[in-house]
Amino acid sequence: AKASGRRTWCLYQPQMECENRERRRLEEDLGCALEKGQFELHYQPIVGAASRAVTGYEALLRWRHPTRGLVPPAEFIPICEETGLIREIGSWVLQRACEDAAGWLPGLRVAVNLSAVQFREKELVAVVERALARSDLPAKLLELEITESVLLRDDLTNLEILKALHRMGVSIIMDDFGTGYSSLNYMRCFPFDKIKIDQTFVRNLSNGSQGVAVMRAAIALGHALGITVLAEGVETVEERDFLVAEGCDELQGYLFGRPERIMDARRRSVDRHPP
Ligand code: C2E
Numbered sequence: 001a002k003a004s005g006r007r008t009w010c011l012y013q014p015q016m017e018c019e020n021r022e023r024r025r026l027e028e029d030l031g032c033a034l035e036k037g038q039f040e041l042h043y044q045p046i047v048g049a050a051s052r053a054v055t056g057y058e059a060l061l062r063w064r065h066p067t068r069g070l071v072p073p074a075e076f077i078p079i080c081e082e083t084g085l086i087r088e089i090g091s092w093v094l095q096r097a098c099e100d101a102a103g104w105l106p107g108l109r110v111a112v113n114l115s116a117v118q119f120r121e122k123e124l125v126a127v128v129e130r131a132l133a134r135s136d137l138p139a140k141l142l143e144l145e146i147t148e149s150v151l152l153r154d155d156l157t158n159l160e161i162l163k164a165l166h167r168m169g170v171s172i173i174m175d176d177f178g179t180g181y182s183s184l185n186y187m188r189c190f191p192f193d194k195i196k197i198d199q200t201f202v203r204n205l206s207n208g209s210q211g212v213a214v215m216r217a218a219i220a221l222g223h224a225l226g227i228t229v230l231a232e233g234v235e236t237v238e239e240r241d242f243l244v245a246e247g248c249d250e251l252q253g254y255l256f257g258r259p260e261r262i263m264d265a266r267r268r269s270v271d272r273h274p275p
């Protein structure tokens with residue numbers, strides 16, 4: 001038993017050390033990624049369900065690492081949230097997205113993802129105000145996507161920040177709707193303009209009547225509260241047709257376009273309507 005315990009320890013230790021070293025290296029690289037201009041925003045179209053016309057784009061952050069290539073957000077945003085770096089990066093995303101959107105066809109909206117960590121500093125309202133002022137983007141064209149984690153804090157601070165943002169005229173979107181355990185309760189207290197039904201519910205549509213019933217209920221809930229309903233992760237024509245028939249307001253997913261660099265987004269908005 002002693003020997004095997006020792007062997008386990010010997011095998012495990014170098015691996016842990018390796019992971020720690022890898023993580024420290026990532027942290028170090030992230031620390032200077034902003035000043036080195038390694039972040040970029042890719043934009044994914046959002047379309048009106050009935051019209052199929054592009055109504056706006058969601059900004060999705062990418063890290064162009066010199067040796068690792070294009071790193072997806074799932075691999076670096078959690079680290080940035082732990083280190084607090086997300087506040088600086090989040091401010092950059094807001095500024096960049098507003099400037100980009102100011103150059104699009106008039107009326108096209110831009111949706112920006114916010115991390116719960118960005119709410120821990122009261123300056124978020126000022127950061128948004130500055131981004132709008134510097135870019136000259138009308139507030140009504142900016143949508144801020146938050147997840148339930150923003151609302152999990154007991155005190156009222158985050159609610160007040162959301163209300164202040166709403167008063168400025170920006171839209172507040174509940175992202176990943178349905179994945180949290182208490183979404184329903186929050187829907188009463190927060191001034192949401194739109195819900196994004198999580199893509200897991202769209203995937204479930206093909207798994208029989210349960211998935212269909214849940215999607216119908218989510219759409220009905222949003223509409224009963226006077227909230228715009230968007231379904232994300234739409235990949236097939238069947239999913240699209242069902243969601244349009246059920247009265248979903250907006251759609252987003254690979255069927256209509258993947259996240260792309262801004263030049264493509266701009267051209268697409270002029271040139272063509274997606275399927
Ligand atoms: P999210 O906000 O839920 O974004 C949707 C994710 O689904 C994106 O992944 C998008 O590329 C992907 N997606 C879109 N359509 C489809 C589809 O039809 N099928 C499938 N399978 N996937 C689809 P991505 O870009 O890797 O982003 C992952 C997450 O990273 C985002 O989830 C968001 O939570 C976070 N994120 C991205 N950009 C930012 C940012 O600027 N700030 C913060 N705080 N978080 C960000």
Ligand code: CA
Binds near residue numbers: 058145175
């Ligand atoms: Ca989002």
Ligand code: CA
Binds near residue numbers: 175176198
């Ligand atoms: Ca989402």
Ligand code: CA
Binds near residue numbers: 176
């Ligand atoms: Ca998500």
